[in-house]
Amino acid sequence: MKKVLLLLQICFISFTIDAQEVLSIGGKEKIILQPLEKNEKIMYEKISTKKGFELHLFASNEKSKRLICQIAYYSGYHKLCDDGDFYFSIDNHFINKEFPNLTSELFVYNPKKGIITKVLNSLLFTVSNDGQFICYCEVYQITEKENHDVPYWYIYDTKTKKNKLIINNKQKNNWDIGIPVFNGDMQSFILEIGYDDVVMDKLIFDPYKMEFKK
Structure with a gap:
């Protein structure tokens, strides 16, 4: 019963995240998104805004490109590894007035599982x-x-x-x-x-x- 409830909770989280919503992930340990589909690859863009940069993640194939998510306070630093995992950091300088104890953080996005996970504190x-x-x-x-x-x-x-x-x-x-x-x-x-x-x-x-x- 507990496993069923956990599965339902995970499904609920994954479907309530709107790709058009700009996510502020500072202070979060895990964010669940929809995974890449077969034959899709990850793409990314750095978007400049009045509140710093945003990271836009896309899933693309030969015919189309779809938006996965938009992440606020992107530092601009990233690394796409050979296994497809995408590492990036968040510059929490912009929200430290609201959360003074929150430092900049490094995350990894696993496109196969559709999960963003915090790795450690770094910029x-x-x-x-x-x-x-x-x-x-x-x-x-x-x-x-x-x-x-x-x-x-x-x-x-x-x-x-x-x-x-x-x-x-x-x-x-x-x-x-x-x-x-x-x-x-x-x-x-x-x-x-x-x-x-x-x-x-x-x-x-x-x-x-x-x-x-x-």
């Missing part, structure tokens, strides 16, 4: 091509609360649900760390360090061996 991030590892930075609120000189950078294993702290100190000459990218040939995260738009050096981290490369 700046990238993901390995296979979706197993996330290289991410703490959000400002956490850095300030913990009295860090710089935001900490972590590697998060989505399989084991464990974090590894990889950067917790200032770089030489107080250089900044740019948003990492994942290099598929090297199977590593590349973190550029420097100032303004000038790249002075690079850090290369192999998440499969959990170590920096020299």
Whole structure:
């Protein structure tokens, strides 16, 4: 009986979400949408509004494209993995006046299941091509609360649900760390360090061996 009630509840949630409604998902752990149909692929667009960016997700095939959902306060950072999972972050700066304890968050959309799930608190991030590892930075609120000189950078294993702290100190000459990218040939995260738009050096981290490369 409990399983039946749970199934009905899930169905009710999935059908009450209107694709034309702009969703504010900050502070939510899971959002249930309709999954992609056979032969459909995910598409996405960044839409500029007076309240920041929106993320529009679509399901498309060779003949048509349909809107899945519209998400408010999109950060602009995302990663579409080889398995089809789509990672993105939400910039909760715009709603902190109403929810002062709410930090920016990183979510993943599984198009096969039609579910958006919160992964962790972060704004700046990238993901390995296979979706197993996330290289991410703490959000400002956490850095300030913990009295860090710089935001900490972590590697998060989505399989084991464990974090590894990889950067917790200032770089030489107080250089900044740019948003990492994942290099598929090297199977590593590349973190550029420097100032303004000038790249002075690079850090290369192999998440499969959990170590920096020299």
